[in-house]
Amino acid sequence: MFRRSRGSGTGGTAVAGPVAALELDGVTREYRAGVRALDEVTLRVPAGRLLAVMGRSGSGKSTLLQCAAGLDRPSTGTVRIGGTDLSGLDEAALTRVRRDRVGFVFQALNLVPSLSVLENAGLPLLLAGASDDRDARALRALASVGLADRAEDSPAQLSGGQQQRVAIARALVTEPAVVFADEPTGALDPVTAAEVLALLRNAVDMHGQAVVMVTHDPVAAEWADEAVFLHEGRLVDRVERPVAGQVRDVLRTLGHTRRAAA
Template sequence: MKRQWRGRTTAIAEQTGTWHHALTLDGVTREYRPGVLALHPIHLTVPRGRFLAVMGPSGCGKSTLLQCAAGLDRPTAGTVRIGGTQLSSLNEAALTRLRRERIGFVFQAHHLVPSLSVAENVALPLMLGGESPGDRHLRALAAVGLGDRGGAMPPELSGGQCQRVAVARALVTTPDIVFADEPTGALDPAAAEEVLTLLRQAVDHDGHTVVMVTHDPFAAAWADEALFLTRGKLVGRQERPEAADIRRVLKELGGRTA
């Protein structure tokens, strides 16, 4: 099914001329100690309505790239833009507000607050921003197939259901971009496919932008494009990636495959 979804937003953008970048990295480097670069100069643009998978061997810089792109870490050099906003121009308070209001996060661990109900967990980003959630959190829960579990507590849900709640929480603010760090890494294949379906739908049906770090070729094959890193350098890209081709590239790079 994912194959027939792919490309819908691309076609819309080409027809309307509204091709704007959700994320831009211009010469981004990250040096943790003198002479040791976790990221060499990275030049990358991610259009709105795009699903990008970032792959490569362990220690290649995938997580560092995500952290710099999401404003969780400051690059040593270069600039990062979310939409038209340059992150280096923001103080810590403004950067925190941008992450809360314009970025969604999905991690390998769902990070739900166990003392809050499922509905309260989804509403949390809105409430932290001083907004009344109205029914937005309930609609987000319904969109991930858990509209009847809003009153449940996280320990009552399966791991896959908790990760679907995490996807709803990431999308409830209608963010400019969603960063997903190994979102299926702790899930069985069926639950992983459910989460990937939701991310794919968020792109194709709602025009969201997703940047996903993953080691799993199956997961990356749901993306519009796979980006390959090694030793902090961007070394390749694949449009419309297929799992078999991804495995071949990762084997050449010495990476782990699922």
């Protein structure tokens, strides 16, 4: 059984201090007049902190992740990664920020079947033009997730949990400021999910990454330093050191709120 451990990451998402790994200031995303997927969301995520983003289906979780990661542009408000304001960047500069300073772990792993495990882990370095030490860095990333001995295998030779480990190694290989994880355990059994969450926790505690994890799972949220809750695009609650029972209570309340407003 894996033990949940937390580092001493300082500060919270609303506390001033050194330059944060990720900051959202009044972020609104409006897809058509009067319909807001995000509504004035403000967050601050320091380095060395794991944040769980939660809410009912349609609450704005995926839109928040896309705007925070530079995959979508807010209608209003500011997103900063490591102090860099994304709103002032053209598409080429935005691509460089995503490539060099952001890692992604998704439920749909997006591993390239024709590449080896090592080549998949090193893909961000290849895209960045790194050559001299690419394989060595990719191998270190694989070692950090316990898969150095599978470097020459193909993704098809790995289990689902091992493939997710490769995706985590790929997300960490550039030593990004922030890692975004979208339902990283959604397709995994509880034991394998715990292994994956332990790796994300280790990235926070041992390597100082910030991790922003979108999840529907109250048990997964227990690995976070803080859980924040969205409802109809608004940030409506937050829980420090969340436990599954607290998370379920908040989600239940949000469900009643939505039904009452309908």
